Every structure is written in C-alpha cells, then in structure tokens.
Amino acid sequence: MTKNSSSDSALKVGFRSLIAVALGVIVMLVLVLCITKVLFDAEKLSEIPAPTVSEGMRGELGIDKNVNEKTIDMFLGRSDSVYRDMRLLVDPANYEEIGGDKYLSGFVDGFEVVPLPYIIKPEGLPEAVGKSYEGKALYTRLADGTLAPNYIESKQILEDLFPQDKNIFLMCGGGGYAGMMKSLLVELGWDSEKIWNVGGFWYYEGNNKIDIKDEDGNYAFWKVNYHLIDFDNLTERRYAED
Amino acid sequence: MPKTNSKTSNKKLIIIAIATLVVLAVFGFVFYKVLGGASQKIEVEETLLLDAEYKNTDGQQIELAEVSEDPVATLDQMFEDKKSFVLYVSLPICNGDAAKFKQYVLDFQHREKVSFYYLTSDYIKDSLVYETVKYFPSVIIVKEGKIINYLKYDSDEDVEFYKSYDGFSKWFKSNVEY
Secondary structure, eight states: OHHHHHHHHHHHHHHHHHHHHHHHHHHHHHHHHHHHHHHHHHHTOOOOOOOOBOSHHHHHTTOBSSSSTTTGGGGTTOTTEEEEEOOOSBOSSOGGGGTOOSBOOEEETTOEEOOHHHHSOOOOOOGGGOOOOOSOOSEEEOTTSOEEESBTTHHHHHHHHSOTTSEEEEEESSSHHHHHHHHHHHHTTOOGGGEEEEEEGGGOOSSOEEEOBOTTSOBOGGGSOBOOOOGGGSOBOOGGGO | OHHHHHHHHHHHHHHHHHHHHHHHHHHHHHHIIIIIHHTOOOOOSOOEEOOGGGBSSOSOOEEHHHHOSSHHHHHHHHHHTTOOEEEEEEOOOOSSHHHHHHHHHHHHHHHHTBOOEEEEHHHHTTSGGGGTOOSSSEEEEEETTEEEEEOOTTOGGGHHHHSOHHHHHHHHHHHEEO
C-alpha cells in the first residue's frame, strides 16, 4: 500500500510537472506568435509605385500617374510615410477670381498642413488672383536662381517636417503648390524617388475626406493638423557675415 | 554658226527655267509650311456649327451661376433639350501654364465675338458633364445634347492647346465653325 501510494504521488508530481512544462511551451508559443505577427505586420506595408509623372497638363504640374487623388486612400496611414497639404488656411490671393476658394475648405484625413508660401514664395501665380502671402518665408529664390535660406533653422525645419527617411506625400488644391514643394525638396537634396505629388484636393473622391466648410459657409479650421512656423523665434541669416 | 548659237541660248533658257521652277517650288514649300502650318486644322470626327445666339456677341461668357439659381439643373436641362453650345469649366490652378488658361479663353471670346457658357468647378461634379469629363479646366463642345469633343487636361496630345492663346484658338477653330 505504501509502495503504491508513493508511486501514485510520484506519478502525480510527474504529471503536474508535465502540465507545467506544456503550459510553459504554450505560453512561449503564443508569445513567439504575437512577436512574429507584430514584426510581420510591420513588414506587410505594400510597395508604393515609383514616382511617375502623369500625362498632359497634370504632368506639367508634376502630379503622379499612380499615386494621386484617385488612389491615395490605398497609401494612407503608413508608419513609413508623412502626408503634407501645402495650402494656406486662408490665402490672401483672390482665388475666387478663377473660380476657386481662398479658404482651405477640406482635406484628406492624415494630411497635415504646411503652407508652401511659408517655405518659399510661390512663383507663376495667375495675374487675375493678385498676390498671395508675401510675408516671411524659410527660403528665398535669388535673382541668379539659387536658393538662399533666410534662417539658420530653415533646413532643420524642413528636415523635421519632411523627414528624408520617410516617404513624403504632398497635396494641395490643384497640384501646383505640391509640385513646387517637391521641386524645392529635390533641389535641396531630398530623394525624388521618395516624394509623390498626389495632386489636388478638388479631385479627391475617396473615403477620408474631412470637410472644413459647412453648409452655412463657416470654416472649422480646428479640425486641421497645422504646422506653425514661428518666424519670430528663428535666427535670421546675415549673408554679409557668412 | 548662228544655228549653234541659238541652240546654246535655248539650252541656257531651259536651264534657267528649270532652276527658276526649282527655286519657286522650294519657296512655295517653305511658305506652305510656315504660313499654312499655322492655320492647319486638327482632324476631328465631328464639328459644331455655332448657333447664331452665341456668335457676334459682346464676347462675354455666360455665367450659368448668374443666370440661374440652380446652374447644374439648368446645364443638365440644356443637355436634355438637345441644345448645342460651348461650355468652359474652370478650376483654380495656382501656377504654371494651366493658371493662364482662363485668360486665353476669355481673350478668345472677346476677340472672336463669341460666347461660351461658364461654370466653376464647384458645381460640375453634380452635373451630367462629370460623367464624361473628369479633369478641369476644360472647354467642352456640345452638339445636340451630346459632348462631341473636349480639352483633355490629362492628355499629352492636348497640352499645346492649353499653353497659349494660339494653341487654344487652333483647337477651337478645328472643332467649331462660326
């Protein structure tokens, strides 16, 4: 009896150990699976078609043939990308004159507003709309065509807003400001293969539209993720001393 | 001797005549290319004969939003009534040649004393036009309620028609008689 009971208890201990080991293995397996899934999901980001300019006048502005207003929804929300809308909230230019809206009336969810005129003065605006914002900007195009940073921090601000290790998707109202921004970044050394001119908000018909203008004609600018460039806190460059 | 002389002078005359003809042919070809090329028409499948009400006007465009409280309904009704007309739809473009396109269209109407209907892009997505034309600005030619041609903003072939007054004029005159 004693022999039997001692072998029973040994069996019980062995069985418990077995269960403990099995549970340990299961927990380990679950952990490995979770970690693999997280890693796998991170790598699952789809490939983005290489920047290719559209045909026609859209191509003249540099709007992309594959990643544009019709397809951008497929590329939203990526951890490896930043999304920038280059319009002003309120443009001093009279865009009503050419059938437009001087107010930013809406945007695509995920896009953050960094107005191009705060980076550099836009060129080639139609005469009919008059002048856009002409205040301080990070860069100036000199008479000889070269780019001059107006502040010590100019390049760093661009590096922060348009990180070079990310894909950069640019948008505006019709594709013009986005095209100018891409050209500027490329001129400053950014990789053109990582920047897409998505085109104009007007053409967007996807599922991520956020309206700023309501039915009564009021504008809800608080919905916009807006990057303020506080020029008063920047250090102006003095070229004579350089 | 006099016979030989006359033969020689005949030969000279023939050579001069041939040389003159060759020079004239070359000049003619060059003139045809330079002058004729400018007025050369683009081949189109169908043209529109502009209705009298849109010819010999003051050259002002007819703003649908001003003549109608519901410009989209008015435009769609014009299609249903099988009317023939020209429609210009603008889209604000902030730079480049497309930004100047509106001025070419306005100047053309003024100089040629013709009138187009005009609508801004705000309305167009709700209209029948948007089923066919997706990119703007564009000029759309409607014959008996059917779009027979329009400027394609997303086509390489139409780029030259957007980029200058002459380019637009050439395209329009190839599509519309007035």
